[in-house]
Amino acid sequence: xxxxxxxxxxxxxxxxxxxxxxxEGPRVFSLESETGSSFIAYWVGDNDLxxxxxxxxxxxxxxxxxxxxxxxxxxxxxxQEQDNFYKVEIYxxxxxxxxxxxxxxxxxxxxxxxxxxxxxxxxxxxxxxxxANLVPTHEVKxxxxxxxxxxxxxxxxxxxxxxxxxDLAKQYNFSRQQRGGSIQALNARYGSFAINLHAKQxxxxxxxxxxLTNLMHDQVDILPFLLKNDIDIKAFGNLLDSISMTSVNFxxxxxxxxxxxAIIYKHEAQRYRxxxxxxxxxxxxxxxxxxxNDIDKVFQVVDLTWDGELITHEVLxxxxxxxxxxxxxxxxxxxxxxxxxxTSVGQKIARTKVLEQRMSITAKAFEExxxxxxxxxxSGVDSLKDIDPLTAAQFLEERCPSLTGTTIGRxxxxxxAWYGKLIPFYIGYIAVEE
Amino acid sequence: MADEKNKEWPSFYPDELNLPPEGTSPTDGxxxxxxxxxxxxxxxxxxxxxxxxxxxxxxFTREARESVYGTSFWETKTAALNKLNAFPExxxxxxxxxxxxxxxxxxMKHTLEPEHITVWFRISAKPHLNFNEVK
Numbered sequence: 001x002x003x004x005x006x007x008x009x010x011x012x013x014x015x016x017x018x019x020x021x022x023x024e025g026p027r028v029f030s031l032e033s034e035t036g037s038s039f040i041a042y043w044v045g046d047n048d049l050x051x052x053x054x055x056x057x058x059x060x061x062x063x064x065x066x067x068x069x070x071x072x073x074x075x076x077x078x079x080q081e082q083d084n085f086y087k088v089e090i091y092x093x094x095x096x097x098x099x100x101x102x103x104x105x106x107x108x109x110x111x112x113x114x115x116x117x118x119x120x121x122x123x124x125x126x127x128x129x130x131x132a133n134l135v136p137t138h139e140v141k142x143x144x145x146x147x148x149x150x151x152x153x154x155x156x157x158x159x160x161x162x163x164x165x166x167d168l169a170k171q172y173n174f175s176r177q178q179r180g181g182s183i184q185a186l187n188a189r190y191g192s193f194a195i196n197l198h199a200k201q202x203x204x205x206x207x208x209x210x211x212l213t214n215l216m217h218d219q220v221d222i223l224p225f226l227l228k229n230d231i232d233i234k235a236f237g238n239l240l241d242s243i244s245m246t247s248v249n250f251x252x253x254x255x256x257x258x259x260x261x262a263i264i265y266k267h268e269a270q271r272y273r274x275x276x277x278x279x280x281x282x283x284x285x286x287x288x289x290x291x292x293n294d295i296d297k298v299f300q301v302v303d304l305t306w307d308g309e310l311i312t313h314e315v316l317x318x319x320x321x322x323x324x325x326x327x328x329x330x331x332x333x334x335x336x337x338x339x340x341x342x343t344s345v346g347q348k349i350a351r352t353k354v355l356e357q358r359m360s361i362t363a364k365a366f367e368e369x370x371x372x373x374x375x376x377x378x379s380g381v382d383s384l385k386d387i388d389p390l391t392a393a394q395f396l397e398e399r400c401p402s403l404t405g406t407t408i409g410r411x412x413x414x415x416x417a418w419y420g421k422l423i424p425f426y427i428g429y430i431a432v433e434e
Numbered sequence: 435m436a437d438e439k440n441k442e443w444p445s446f447y448p449d450e451l452n453l454p455p456e457g458t459s460p461t462d463g464x465x466x467x468x469x470x471x472x473x474x475x476x477x478x479x480x481x482x483x484x485x486x487x488x489x490x491x492x493x494f495t496r497e498a499r500e501s502v503y504g505t506s507f508w509e510t511k512t513a514a515l516n517k518l519n520a521f522p523e524x525x526x527x528x529x530x531x532x533x534x535x536x537x538x539x540x541x542m543k544h545t546l547e548p549e550h551i552t553v554w555f556r557i558s559a560k561p562h563l564n565f566n567e568v569k
């Protein structure tokens with residue numbers, strides 16, 4: 001397939017990248033020059049002798065924003081980033097291409113597309129010339145909360161805040177079953193701790209984080225918002241903790257709308273972290289509620305990790321999507337770390353092959369998990385064994401409001417199944433009478 | 435046999451493409467098309483090649499080259515209007531028309547994109563008689 005749209009002395013060879021809208025062939029698409037400059041081609045009609053196009057110089061960030069439906073076609077071509085675009089006439093009868101620079105405002109001389117037109121679909125025409133084609137989509141900026149302080153932000157503080165933020169975003173996507181949501185660090189702006197990121201699945205997350213930080217600026221109770229939108233209280237609390245403990249301010253923005261910035265100031269983090277820490281013992285987000293009924297398969301995940309083997313759906317004998325459920329269950333029980341390695345409790349289970357001991361350790365781990373502890377608090381009892389397992393659904397309904405419909409029943413079944421299996425092996429702390 | 439085929443289909447079909455292509459079915463049912471005037475005339479149903487005889491030079495795939503010797507239609511009004519909304523400068527003067535095709539007129543096939551149909555008309559076809567402007 002021919003992938004060169006035009007070849008011209010001052011534009012060079014422009015190759016098709018992605019096709020967005022067709023009409024008897026590609027009519028809106030992205031192009032890339034040999035040096036990596038990107039353009040959007042927009043068809044403005046044919047004459048008897050030639051095709052007419054507008055070629056709009058366009059940053060990759062903006063092309064990406066169009067692909068993600070963050071800006072529509074009208075905005076893409078009318079709100080230009082450079083002072084000029086090109087009118088291109090491609091003649092049918094000879095290899096003649098006329099390129100005529102136009103001032104960007106002259107785009108308004110034509111009938112522009114209607115508002116709300118987006119790519120029909122994204123068809124890859126050819127691989128991008130620029131290796132990996134990773135463009136910055138977001139930026140995280142971490143700065144000293146006290147500008148008079150002489151020392152800079154410490155590296156471990158930077159790492160701590162980034163780690164908490166990444167964990168929050170990942171938990172958010174996981175609870176919505178969003179795949180391919182890795183956040184890649186690309187580069188940093190000179191002279192600051194502003195890190196450019198490339199992330200594909202943060203659209204709904206970024207909308208919520210803007211709303212959430214605005215609520216914090218207004219000093220209102222954010223718990224209802226966190227619960228309604230199933231933002232993990234524990235993970236968000238950890239981000240606030242890291243911001244507060246490391247004395248920094250945290251900013252997050254998407255690069256296609258850089259004026260919209262989500263900021264969490266240190267003093268705000270301090271104000272909210274205590275309340276959230278208390279609330280996280282009572283309320284839980286859906287990601288903290290297990291959805292993996294078979295506790296033996298959780299042990300299998302631990303064993304496979306210990307042996308350095310791959311955890312696959314074939315080995316676990318479950319559907320593909322259930323693999324992540326079992327890994328998450330092991331994480332929620334505190335057996336796996338977020339990086340996939342075993343915790344000390346996980347190692348303890350891996351090293352004992354005696355089933356009774358495994359069950360006993362896991363019963364305690366369940367009691368001390370976010371979900372187990374919230375259930376205990378909600379039940380008004382002191383230990384796991386005092387819980388009424390038949391209350392699982394009611395507990396989830398009241399303390400995990402993001403779960404709805406039949407999901408409540410399914411998750412309640414998991415809790416009851418775990419309870420039934422683990423409680424015979426539960427060993428409580430022995431009270432010593434004085 | 436070859437002579438019969440030549441009488442049935444337009445003579446401008448290039449030999450190397452063996453048109454109409456494989457996978458077509460007899461024309462049938464109601465379709466939408468952008469036409470130049472109302473009521474539509476036979477010229478409104480010319481193939482893209484007849485409108486611009488060198489357009490095939492700008493076709494980047496075999497399917498596009500095959501389709502350029504046929505006539506474009508849309509299955510739904512929404513699909514047609516979406517194109518009008520996306521390309522008002524290019525299509526602004528066109529009029530949307532709707533009409534029924536029957537199996538005597540030619541053959542048809544889904545091509546290029548969802549809801550897009552290319553029809554290869556027989557020389558004898560008079561589709562314009564069946565089409566009216568869509569208000």
